[in-house]
Amino acid sequence: MKKLGILVSGRGSNMLAIIDACEQGSLSASVEVVISNNGDSVALTLAKEKNIYVEHLSSCTHPDPDQLDVAMTELLTGCDVDYVLLAGFMKKIGPKTLAAYKSRIINIHPSLLPKFGGQGMFGINVHKAVIDAGEKETGVTIHLVDEEYDKGSILAQRTVAVAPDDTPETLAVKVLKVEHVLFAETIQKIIDNSIILPDH
C-alpha cells in the first residue's frame, strides 16, 4: 500500500476526493499526513475530521526558508510518504524536498497546460483567462513538480468543453468536478505502473 502526503492551502476539495477514494478502495493508498502552509485552512479542519495526521508548516512556524524546507522533508520522510500530492498548495517547494521526492511530487492544475499556467495562474484567474482568450475547451492537468511553476512532465490531461454562456465561475465548477476524478485515477495508474514516472 503506497503512502501519500498531501499539501494544501485552502478549501481542500481535491484533498477530500483523494481521501474518499482511499477510503472507498478505488485508490489503493493511504493518506499519512496533510500539511498546510495556512494554519486556518478549511482543508486542515476537514483532514482532522477524517482522523488524518495534520501539520501546519509555514514561515510562521519556520521563519528561515531552509529550516522550513528541512522540516517539510523530515515530516514527509518521517511519515514514510511515497508520493507527495499538491492539492491547491500555493507555495513553492523547497530544494531539499524536491531532491528527496524527485519525480514523486504531483500537482493538479485547472487548465490544459502549457496553456494558462505559470505564476499568477491560479484559482478563478485561470478560468477568466480561458474565457477571455475565447477557448472552446479547457481542462485539467496532472503533472510532476520541478523547480518551475507548472512546467514539470505532464502525466494526465482531460478536457472540459467551454460553453458559449460559461462564466469563470460556472467553468470552475465544471473543471473541479473533473479534477476530483482525474487526480485519484492518475495516482492509481502510477501505483499500478500504467503511468511510469521517471527514475528518481
Ligand code: GRF
Ligand atoms: C484546484 O483547482 C487545483 O487544480 C488548483 O487549486 C485548486 C484547489 O482546490 N491547484 P481545492 O483546495 O482542492 O478545492
